[in-house]
Amino acid sequence: MSFTICPKCAYERRATDRHVHAGVCPACGIAYQKYLDRQAALASPPPEEVQVYEVVEPPLVTLRARLLELPAEIDAITVGGRALAWCAFALWACWFTVHGVDWEVIGASFLHNINLPFHEFGHVLFIPFGRFMTILGGSLFQVLMPLLLMGAFIVKQRDTFGASAMLWWSGQNLVDLSPYIRDAQTRGLPLVGGAGEESHDWGNLLTMLGWLDHAIGLSRLCFIAGVLVMTAALAWGALLLRMQYRKLHAAVPA
Numbered sequence: 001m002s003f004t005i006c007p008k009c010a011y012e013r014r015a016t017d018r019h020v021h022a023g024v025c026p027a028c029g030i031a032y033q034k035y036l037d038r039q040a041a042l043a044s045p046p047p048e049e050v051q052v053y054e055v056v057e058p059p060l061v062t063l064r065a066r067l068l069e070l071p072a073e074i075d076a077i078t079v080g081g082r083a084l085a086w087c088a089f090a091l092w093a094c095w096f097t098v099h100g101v102d103w104e105v106i107g108a109s110f111l112h113n114i115n116l117p118f119h120e121f122g123h124v125l126f127i128p129f130g131r132f133m134t135i136l137g138g139s140l141f142q143v144l145m146p147l148l149l150m151g152a153f154i155v156k157q158r159d160t161f162g163a164s165a166m167l168w169w170s171g172q173n174l175v176d177l178s179p180y181i182r183d184a185q186t187r188g189l190p191l192v193g194g195a196g197e198e199s200h201d202w203g204n205l206l207t208m209l210g211w212l213d214h215a216i217g218l219s220r221l222c223f224i225a226g227v228l229v230m231t232a233a234l235a236w237g238a239l240l241l242r243m244q245y246r247k248l249h250a251a252v253p254a
Contacts, residue, residue, distance in 0.1 A: 009027050067154070070243055093234060107179065146170035181218050
């Protein structure tokens with residue numbers, strides 16, 4: 001672009017100014033284009049700073065997404081096997097629910113023999129926390145152990161259906177404890193290693209708390225809580241199976 005009038009000092013070029021470069025003003029010496037570029041830069045507003053915001057999901061939304069997370073790969077055999085396992089857990093829960101706080105039914109279940117080692121380990125685990133917690137630790141740990149496994153399934157294994165099974169097991173442990181609580185007054189149930197009545201966990205705990213007269217009500221409450229937890233676990237598992245089935249069906253070409 002050629003200039004005849006300087007944009008800075010308004011000097012008009014003459015024929016006698018041929019010795020000065022065409023892009024430079026003979027009067028003030030500025031370079032026309034550089035001057036115009038500088039003025040344009042000064043006149044234009046500075047670019048707006050781009051604000052980057054991190055989207056933080058509400059805790060409940062994050063928790064829901066984690067609890068309903070599906071496996072990356074789903075196949076018909078796996079979904080079918082999980083559906084059969086869910087049916088077995090559902091029938092088992094119905095069996096316990098129908099019979100209520102019945103030691104003959106609950107104690108005869110092979111799950112009782114699985115729960116028992118965790119119960120005994122809980123006593124040892126809680127020894128540093130005093131006599132009361134040492135006694136309570138057996139019952140407490142057998143309920144908490146499945147919940148710890150549930151957390152491992154969710155966080156480490158990313159297996160939400162397995163986590164729902166662990167929640168069911170925790171509820172079953174509450175059911176497993178209900179006859180033991182009811183027996184606090186009579187102390188007639190057989191104890192591990194043939195221990196005497198003085199070693200009855202719930203007989204001692206309720207005596208220490210002054211709640212021995214409420215043993216039957218507390219056993220029913222524990223049983224109902226166990227049934228509710230098992231029901232919640234089954235509902236969770238059923239929802240996961242439904243979602244997995246839909247994902248599997250959507251992946252199959254028409």
